[in-house]
Amino acid sequence: MARDMHRGGRLWACGLAVLLGLAAFSPKEPVRVGFLGGLTERASGFSEDARNGVMLGVEQRNQAGGIEGRRIELIVQDHGDGLARVPAAFQALREARVVAVIGPYSSAVGLEVMPLANAARLLMLSPNVAANALASQDDYMVRIGRTVRQAAQSYAQLLHERGHTRIALARDMGNAVFSTTWSEDFHAAFSALGGAVVAQADFGAEPAVSYEDAVRTMLAAQPDGLLFIGPATDVARLAQQAAKLAAALPMAAVDWAANASLIELGGSAVEGMVFMQTHQRDDDSPRYLAFVSAYEARFGRTPTASAIAAYDATSVLADALARASVRGKADEDPKDAVLQNGPYEGLQQTIRFDRFGDTVRAAYPTVVRNGRFERLPR
Known part of the structure; x- marks a missing residue:
């Protein structure tokens, strides 16, 4: 009987070792990132371009190994036209256990969702929200763009x-x-x-x-x-x-x-x-041209300022979480990670946040000429 118990113990130990080995080589939990935009609203083109920028940023980051070996999983939520569906869309992202949300893309939605984000302590990293009322606030909105x-x-x-x-x-x-x-x-x-x-x-x-x-x-x-x-x-x-x-x-x-x-x-x-x-259309830097080429190949259209800002927001979030992990703070609040691990290199501008999560982006004059947006000399 003692011999049977000894053999059973060895089998249990071997089984445990196999399980631990499988766990060591199992895929890591993905980093879930939300997108909140008006994909079916009257001004849907703006949000569609932004979603495309986020998608490309996520795909490229995953191809490069994700965030410290963790794949990024993008969860897209459309809040529709107006404000009625905003709370439900936000709640859906919470239930999906996203670590942060890229968006929203209008000031009205930003003001509507902000109390919800503050209560949930869920970071909203907005490429475009510009309301003056959302600037210089210690809240869970970090803005990539300019104020109104x-x-x-x-x-x-x-x-x-x-x-x-x-x-x-x-x-x-x-x-x-x-x-x-x-x-x-x-x-x-x-x-x-x-x-x-x-x-x-x-x-x-x-x-x-x-x-x-x-x-x-x-x-x-x-x-x-x-x-x-x-x-x-x-x-x-x-x-x-x-x-x-x-x-x-x-x-x-x-x-x-x-x-x-x-x-x-x-x-x-x-x-x-x-x-x-807020972007230079005549930029001939290799990094920007590579982005334009990849975007056009992926979506069949030229990237707009909205797509570029959204791509930058995706890079900021991924870089912040990766840098926090390297510093031994993988569980750091994403808002703190973004504010404390900068500055960040955007496609065309360095992004620096103040303590409120505000930044300043340079702006350039543009004109529609021959069916294209072109840089306008001043």
């Missing part, structure tokens, strides 16, 4: 340099949090330079205002330029109406609209439209 105020000031400077003194603007009240603040900050900055906002037309809210009526309201004040605050779909249609009614009048639009959908929908009407964008 910084963007509006850069547009005021650009239009002033181009000789404009009387600007009429149209703003999308479907995203009133963004558009209202943007127009107010632009008005203040443009006025300080000696210019004037001579007309303002609102669209995108009830009661509905047609694009033609909005443009006629703008033109009635006899401006020397038009400025559109809205997504690509709306800006394209506003530009078409403006081209019919005042073909020679210069136009500008917020960088929110600067994606492939604008040119596809707007056609010749958007030729000459100017923007201030």
Whole structure:
């Protein structure tokens, strides 16, 4: 009997050794990263480009070994149009046990989701949210992009340099949090330079205002330029109406609209439209050109500023988690990891966060020329 017990003990030990050996060689738990965007909303092109940037960043990182040997698993959630589905989309990402979320992509959604993220202590790494109210806050939103105020000031400077003194603007009240603040900050900055906002037309809210009526309201004040605050779909249609009614009048639009959908929908009407964008389209650095080549091969389109910022956000998160792991802090709060392990090399700019998770990105003038976005010399 003693011999049987001894043999049983050896079998148990051998079995344990096999199990431990299998565990040692079993795949590591993936790092789950969430994406939150409006993939079925009116301005879906912006979020689609961002999702593509994140997807490419994740795929390339996994090909390079992931995060310290752990594969990244991307969980995509569409919050739809408006705000009604935002809480459910956020909760779905929580239930998927993501370590952080890349997104959202509008100020309205950012303000809606922020209390949820703070309560859950879940990092939101947003490439694009720009609301002034989300800056300089000790919260769980870390922003890659500029604030509304910084963007509006850069547009005021650009239009002033181009000789404009009387600007009429149209703003999308479907995203009133963004558009209202943007127009107010632009008005203040443009006025300080000696210019004037001579007309303002609102669209995108009830009661509905047609694009033609909005443009006629703008033109009635006899401006020397038009400025559109809205997504690509709306800006394209506003530009078409403006081209019919005042073909020679210069136009500008917020960088929110600067994606492939604008040119596809707007056609010749958007030729000459100017923007201030946070990436250099004439960048010939090997790293940027490699990204552009990979993006075009993967998605069949040229990357926009939204795609680039989303790709940068993915790199920031992966680098932060990897650096924390190397420092022996693999379980560090992702927010702390991002804030304490920088700076980070983006595709075109070095990314440095302050203690609130805010950063500043340089902006460059861009023009639509021959159906393409090109760098505009200043």
